[in-house]
Amino acid sequence: MTEKLELHGLRKTYGDHHAVEHFDLTVRDGTFLSLLGPSGSGKTTVLNMIAGLTQPSAGKILIAGEDVTDRPANLRNIGIVFQNYALFPHQTVFGNVAFPLEVRRLSPEEIARRVKDVLAMVGLDQLVDRFPSELSGGQQQRVALARAIVFEPALLLLDEPLGALDRRLRESLRRELRKLQRQTGITTIMVTHDQEEALSMSDQIVVMSNGRAEQCATPEELYRRPHNRFVAEFMGSANVVTGEWVDLSGAPRVPGAEEAAFAIRPENVAFHAIRPGDAARACTVVTSEYCGDHYRLHLMVDAIGPMTSHVRITEPPAAGTRGFVSWRPADMHPLRGHENAGTCRQT
Ligand SMILES: Nc1ncnc2c1ncn2[C@@H]1O[C@H](COP(=O)(O)OP(=O)(O)OP(=O)(O)O)[C@@H](O)[C@H]1O
Ligand SMILES: [Mg+2]
Numbered sequence: 001m002t003e004k005l006e007l008h009g010l011r012k013t014y015g016d017h018h019a020v021e022h023f024d025l026t027v028r029d030g031t032f033l034s035l036l037g038p039s040g041s042g043k044t045t046v047l048n049m050i051a052g053l054t055q056p057s058a059g060k061i062l063i064a065g066e067d068v069t070d071r072p073a074n075l076r077n078i079g080i081v082f083q084n085y086a087l088f089p090h091q092t093v094f095g096n097v098a099f100p101l102e103v104r105r106l107s108p109e110e111i112a113r114r115v116k117d118v119l120a121m122v123g124l125d126q127l128v129d130r131f132p133s134e135l136s137g138g139q140q141q142r143v144a145l146a147r148a149i150v151f152e153p154a155l156l157l158l159d160e161p162l163g164a165l166d167r168r169l170r171e172s173l174r175r176e177l178r179k180l181q182r183q184t185g186i187t188t189i190m191v192t193h194d195q196e197e198a199l200s201m202s203d204q205i206v207v208m209s210n211g212r213a214e215q216c217a218t219p220e221e222l223y224r225r226p227h228n229r230f231v232a233e234f235m236g237s238a239n240v241v242t243g244e245w246v247d248l249s250g251a252p253r254v255p256g257a258e259e260a261a262f263a264i265r266p267e268n269v270a271f272h273a274i275r276p277g278d279a280a281r282a283c284t285v286v287t288s289e290y291c292g293d294h295y296r297l298h299l300m301v302d303a304i305g306p307m308t309s310h311v312r313i314t315e316p317p318a319a320g321t322r323g324f325v326s327w328r329p330a331d332m333h334p335l336r337g338h339e340n341a342g343t344c345r346q347t
Contacts, residue, residue, distance in 0.1 A: 003065070004029040004187040005050065005155060010059035012045050012211075019045045020211040023059070027204070032181050032188045034198040037208030038234070043191040045211075047157050050189065052076050063154055074103075076155075079148030079186075083160040085140050087132040093119070093143050094128045100151045118150045121180060138169045145177070149184060156181070158190040162197065174201055195235055199223065207231050228335050232263035239264045239307045240335065261335040268331035269309040271297055272324045273317070280324040283307070288316035301325055 003026055010023040020042040027033050035043045048054035050061060052073030061069045068076050079100075087096050094115055101111045119125045122142040132140055141161060148156055161177070162170040178201050181188050192198050198205050199219040207214045207222065207230075215227045226232035229240050242261045272280065283301040295316045297309045309325060317323060 002029040003027070004031070004063065005189070006060075006062040007046075007050070008060040008062070010046070010049060010061070011057045012042075012049060012054060013057045018211050020049070022212060025206065025213070025216070027187060027189070029187055030185045031203045032178065032190070032201060033204045033206065034190045034192055034202040035206050035208055036192055036195065036198040036234075037214075038193060041208040042211040043193075043208055044159055046208075047159055047189060047191050050155070051078055051080055051157055077151075077153050079151070079153035079156045081141075081144045081148045081156075081158045081161045083163050085132075085144040087140060087143055087147075089132050092129050092131055093124060093135070096132070096143055097146045097150050100147060104151060114150055115146075118146045121183075122146045122176075137165050138173060141165065141173065145180070149180075149186065153186070156186050156188040158188065160191055160193070163192075170197070177201070199235075207234060209234075225333055226263055226335065229261065229263075232333070232335060236265075239266065239269060241304055241307075241332070262332040263335055264307075264327050264332055266296065266308040266310040267294075268327050269307060270326050271299070271309045271311050271317070272326065273321075275324045276326055280326040283323055283325050285317045285319055285321040285323065287319055290316075299323075299325060 005025070005027040007023055007025040010020060010025075011018065012020040023042075023046060035046055037043055045054060049056050052068070052071060052075075056069065059069075060067060063076065063078075088099070091099070097115045097118060098111050101114060106114070115128075116125065119128060122145055124139065124142050124146065127135065127139065132143065135143065141164075145161070148158075158177075162173055165173065174197060190198075190201070199222075202219055204216065205219055205222050206216045209230055215222060215231045217225075222231065223235055226235055226238065232238040232240055240261060240263055270276075271283075275282075281301050281304065283299040286298040286300055286306070288298070289296040291310075294310045294312050297311060297316065299307050299309060301307045307325060
């Protein structure tokens with residue numbers, strides 16, 4: 001099993017501001033990993049340190065076992081797609097994609113062959129002579145991607161690669177990008193602040209906040225078993241319920257925790273007009289939203305507070321309606337305190 005990328009104790013400080021700290025990460029060869037977090041959480045800073053565009057204040061970066069911490073960006077053999085694509089406006093599609101190969105002094109025949117192959121891969125073989133201004137956003141994004149992979153880099157880094165595109169295009173490009181990554185087997189690190197994008201594309205996700213890794217896990221683990229409140233809430237409208245142990249009988253107990261905190265997914269919270277049993281809690285409907293295949297009910301639960309329930313019903317209850325909520329103890333996921341996740345290692 002080969003480790004393609006290792007980050008050890010990476011830190012970046014600007015003045016007295018810690019943009020990134022205590023950042024450890026191990027990424028196996030062939031993995032698609034996302035750095036997911038809110039604005040300002042340090043995602044781009046981590047990516048730029050891997051790329052060699054930002055010098056770390058402390059820590060080490062290893063690519064395929066080699067320490068590259070002090071190696072300049074152009075000698076790291078990394079392909080990068082920036083959020084704004086950064087294409088050369090006065091070069092054609094061919095010129096843009098050929099550029100990294102010209103820098104590497106490949107023969108004109110070899111360049112022509114490789115550019116043709118990679119443009120066919122991203123579906124742009126008909127547009128080789130166009131200029132960037134003559135392309136749609138999605139087509140420009142593909143040119144940027146072709147340029148980043150044409151020289152078969154050791155790593156592909158993507159900073160919000162689909163951020164500037166509309167929703168439909170983004171969804172289809174997600175699938176294409178993932179397919180291309182599987183075909184080429186290139187280890188890829190993508191920055192995104194979109195939970196859905198990270199969940200649908202990644203083998204592994206690192207959730208970041210305030211320059212630190214909160215949790216590193218597969219999409220399924222992250223969604224089903226968030227470590228702490230930040231991850232639970234960031235990964236999608238989780239209900240976080242806190243209370244005394246006695247009050248939450250049947251709930252799994254966390255060793256050492258004094259107060260119990262749990263995440264319960266909205267789809268696991270049932271709403272009832274009539275009390276279904278002793279364990280159900282009374283609530284009032286605040287609002288309901290139509291979401292196509294379900295309604296999202298915003299509830300005020302007695303002695304707990306606001307909760308959200310996703311229900312498949314034909315007619316939603318009116319605001320102000322009294323009702324009951326229940327959930328299975330097995331759907332309560334214990335949360336730990338706001339601790340650092342430590343080393344992010346693929347298991
Ligand atoms: N050159 C710089 N000088 C000073 N502070 C910086 C610099 N670059 C980044 N920062 C700060 O470091 C923190 C992390 O920035 P970074 O760009 O990594 O965030 P991000 O997670 O990529 O956010 P976004 O989703 O908005 O792109 C922010 O607080 C930012 O203001
Ligand atoms: Mg950024």
